[in-house]
Amino acid sequence: MNPTNSNKKAINSPNPPSGVSDRLQVIANGGSVPAEIHPAIHDEDSVLDIRDFRLWYGEAQALFDINFSIPRGKVTAMIGPSGCGKSTLLRSVNRLNDLIDSVRISGDMILNGRSIYEPSVDVIELRKRMGMVFQKSNPFPMSIYENVIYPLRIDGERNHGVLDEVCERSLRGAALWEEVKDRLHESALGLSGGQQQRLCIARAISAEPDVLLMDEPCSALDPLATNKIEELIDQLKGDYTILIVTHNMQQAARSSDYTAFMYLGHVVEYGPTETLFQKPLLQETQDYVTGRFG
Numbered sequence: 140m141n142p143t144n145s146n147k148k149a150i151n152s153p154n155p156p157s158g159v160s161d162r163l164q165v166i167a168n169g170g171s172v173p174a175e176i177h178p179a180i181h182d183e184d185s186v187l188d189i190r191d192f193r194l195w196y197g198e199a200q201a202l203f204d205i206n207f208s209i210p211r212g213k214v215t216a217m218i219g220p221s222g223c224g225k226s227t228l229l230r231s232v233n234r235l236n237d238l239i240d241s242v243r244i245s246g247d248m249i250l251n252g253r254s255i256y257e258p259s260v261d262v263i264e265l266r267k268r269m270g271m272v273f274q275k276s277n278p279f280p281m282s283i284y285e286n287v288i289y290p291l292r293i294d295g296e297r298n299h300g301v302l303d304e305v306c307e308r309s310l311r312g313a314a315l316w317e318e319v320k321d322r323l324h325e326s327a328l329g330l331s332g333g334q335q336q337r338l339c340i341a342r343a344i345s346a347e348p349d350v351l352l353m354d355e356p357c358s359a360l361d362p363l364a365t366n367k368i369e370e371l372i373d374q375l376k377g378d379y380t381i382l383i384v385t386h387n388m389q390q391a392a393r394s395s396d397y398t399a400f401m402y403l404g405h406v407v408e409y410g411p412t413e414t415l416f417q418k419p420l421l422q423e424t425q426d427y428v429t430g431r432f433g
């Protein structure tokens with residue numbers, strides 16, 4: 140497939156594109172190429188459709204014409220060199236970027252058939268339908284129990300039976316119950332780093348989100364704690380749709396069902412993880428996943 144002729148800068152660049160291998164150069168020159176989307180994705184039931192999504196920080200465009208869908212009950216990883224827009228795209232799903240004054244967007248995202256960016260959308264309600272886990276665990280300075288049920292508390296739930304049940308279910312779901320069941324009312328800040336991250340996952344799933352967003356959830360953890368989170372991701376999929384940003388190629392290969400390779404704000408190739416890592420459609424993807432650049 141040839142790059143599109145949509146951008147004059149690319150067409151008139153001193154080294155005009157001659158084919159697939161020049162894609163990243165075209166993008167670097169400010170041009171646009173259509174993403175390679177593997178047909179397998181079309182067989183999936185999609186929970187989130189990203190449509191012609193673009194984002195600017197002030198004058199600087201960080202995301203370009205993003206079009207892809209996130210399959211329900213699967214783990215989708217976003218990979219790509221630093222600064223390619225992975226976190227920006229992830230944060231756009233729950234409209235966290237709204238909190239930055241200079242951000243402007245166009246296009247839309249459709250969650251379970253409903254627009255995320257329509258003016259009438261209640262952003263607080265929208266965020267309740269998303270769980271978010273950050274790079275650095277962020278337990279609140281309160282008990283383990285209160286951390287887990289926090290989303291229900293702010294929703295006004297007072298029934299102790301319901302709160303207890305959600306607390307146990309979420310902690311079991313986050314593979315933390317056995318380790319903390321005898322100290323639920325102790326401070327969450329006394330847990331280890333890996334436990335704190337699993338606690339944040341428990342809090343994120345307590346409100347049964349439509350999508351669980353994870354931004355480098357293991358980057359601050361040691362290999363053992365990382366392993367536990369990866370096992371947990373494996374257990375959670377099916378019940379939850381997970382969208383994860385990772386720098387760690389092995390982690391993407393191990394933990395995800397689908398992978399999107401991004402470069403300078405563009406999705407370059409998106410498909411089943413195994414294919415993307417072993418037999419991608421594009422040489423550029425092959426070069427990235429085998430560590431030739433990035």
Ligand SMILES: Nc1ncnc2c1ncn2[C@@H]1O[C@H](COP(=O)(O)OP(=O)(O)OP(=O)(O)O)[C@@H](O)[C@H]1O
Pocket residue numbers: 196201219220221222223224225226227228239386
């Ligand atoms: N708050 C912000 N204001 C202005 N520019 C920003 C802001 N956040 C990110 N950017 C820019 O947007 C682009 C994409 O950044 P983003 O953090 O989304 O990339 P990333 O792929 O997640 O990077 P990394 O892997 O290093 O975390 C970068 O050029 C970055 O400098």
